[in-house]
Amino acid sequence: MTLGMTGFICLSGLIASGLADGNRRCCAALLLLLVLCARRRTLRPVSRFAYLLGTFAIPLFLIHGLLNAQFDLDGNLFGLPYRPSGFRFAYDLSSRLAIFVAAALSCLELSRSYVVDVLAGTRLPMSVAIVTAQALAVVGEIPRAARTILLAQRSRGVQTGPGPIRRLRALPAIVLPLISRLLSEVEPRSLALVSRGFGAARMSAPPTQLVVLHDVLFLPVLALGLVLIWAWQHA
Amino acid sequence: MDTLNFTRHVVIAAICLALNVGLGKVSNILALPFAMDTVGTILAAALLPAALTLLVACLSSLAAGIVIHPAFLFYVGTQIVIALLAMFFVRQHFFSGPWKAGLAGLTLGIASAVVSAPVTAIVFGGVATPSISAVNAVFLAAGQSLWKSVLQGSLIVESIDKVVAGIIVWLTLRRLPQLKQS
Numbered sequence: 001m002t003l004g005m006t007g008f009i010c011l012s013g014l015i016a017s018g019l020a021d022g023n024r025r026c027c028a029a030l031l032l033l034l035v036l037c038a039r040r041r042t043l044r045p046v047s048r049f050a051y052l053l054g055t056f057a058i059p060l061f062l063i064h065g066l067l068n069a070q071f072d073l074d075g076n077l078f079g080l081p082y083r084p085s086g087f088r089f090a091y092d093l094s095s096r097l098a099i100f101v102a103a104a105l106s107c108l109e110l111s112r113s114y115v116v117d118v119l120a121g122t123r124l125p126m127s128v129a130i131v132t133a134q135a136l137a138v139v140g141e142i143p144r145a146a147r148t149i150l151l152a153q154r155s156r157g158v159q160t161g162p163g164p165i166r167r168l169r170a171l172p173a174i175v176l177p178l179i180s181r182l183l184s185e186v187e188p189r190s191l192a193l194v195s196r197g198f199g200a201a202r203m204s205a206p207p208t209q210l211v212v213l214h215d216v217l218f219l220p221v222l223a224l225g226l227v228l229i230w231a232w233q234h235a
Numbered sequence: 236m237d238t239l240n241f242t243r244h245v246v247i248a249a250i251c252l253a254l255n256v257g258l259g260k261v262s263n264i265l266a267l268p269f270a271m272d273t274v275g276t277i278l279a280a281a282l283l284p285a286a287l288t289l290l291v292a293c294l295s296s297l298a299a300g301i302v303i304h305p306a307f308l309f310y311v312g313t314q315i316v317i318a319l320l321a322m323f324f325v326r327q328h329f330f331s332g333p334w335k336a337g338l339a340g341l342t343l344g345i346a347s348a349v350v351s352a353p354v355t356a357i358v359f360g361g362v363a364t365p366s367i368s369a370v371n372a373v374f375l376a377a378g379q380s381l382w383k384s385v386l387q388g389s390l391i392v393e394s395i396d397k398v399v400a401g402i403i404v405w406l407t408l409r410r411l412p413q414l415k416q417s
Contacts, residue, residue: 056359056362059362059368060359060360060361060362063362063368063372063375064360064375067372067376068375068376068381069375069377069378070375070378089360090360093359093360097359100305104300104308127245127248127290128290130245130249131248131249131252131287131291131294132297132298133249134245134249134250134253135249135294135298136253136302138249138250138253139253139256139302142254142257143261146260147264161265161266167267170265171262171267171399171403172406175261175403176410178261179274179278179403179407180410182254183407183411185250186243186246186250190239190242190243190245193246194238194242198238198245
């Protein structure tokens, strides 16, 4: 993924989100997704797209299509009353979100090391890249550490359920040792960074490959697709 | 500021950022309906200079957008408002006792709800975290408008969430001298 490609896909997403109706917006989102799958030669982005969009689209259809009393309850779906105007509203919003999620997947579903390389390659202060890199490294440790602390606290007799009140009471017993553990790592991490030259002089960024040939080849495909959708809209 | 001290601040900022992104998972492990996505920002306001606190706030949305869901990118304004308010509360010594910390958390929750409600209503049609969405759905089913429902739902959930966050930060700050000694 190049920065240029990322910018292009974001721009395409923004252009496509201005399309008039949900069908065309869905087509634009699918096009972005197909280009992404073709570039990575895997269908994994599809499942991630479905998960990310589903977390918003399913509640949207449930809330506005069935519950939102602002829309009329005059539809009938297999004997179940529903709100057609609410469904249309949910579909319209979901199609916009589909474009956003597809564009974001293209930009954001990258390896953590790549994100750090790109941050270091920009003209931002090195501390920004270091903060992000260290944070992304620590985030992965948090659930593991929390589970270990949870088991340890249970073995000490701390009640972590059943019931929300007991779980809420157990929250400090899990979170505070976790924060303490993370903060106790400040000193060794700081010394490790200083020993590697952080803050001593202007650091050079690691080499980042910013232009990849197959990215450039996919640009016309994406552009052609968007032009076709645009033409369909204005036909 | 010498190099080692600056590096310490940078690492603390990274840990606060990681707490913002990762504590939600701890909440999931305990099956609690809290996002706890601002504990790190409030802690940063207490431990770090203003510039690094704002950096933590801004990068939290980016990091959560990468790790959890791209929708977090839209809530960068909420994080910045929370960081500014948290810095104010720290300077006024609000995190020196449980009641004051709870009050600061409540205020942060109200501010957070007011700032994030327009994003939730316009961009996401009232759908946010599961707990907020559920409360919004109840208000919408009762006949309230989308804006009113989102604002009320956010106020209820965010207030509880931020009070918990405020108390956790107070407890952490209370333990900090012990941490420094160890």
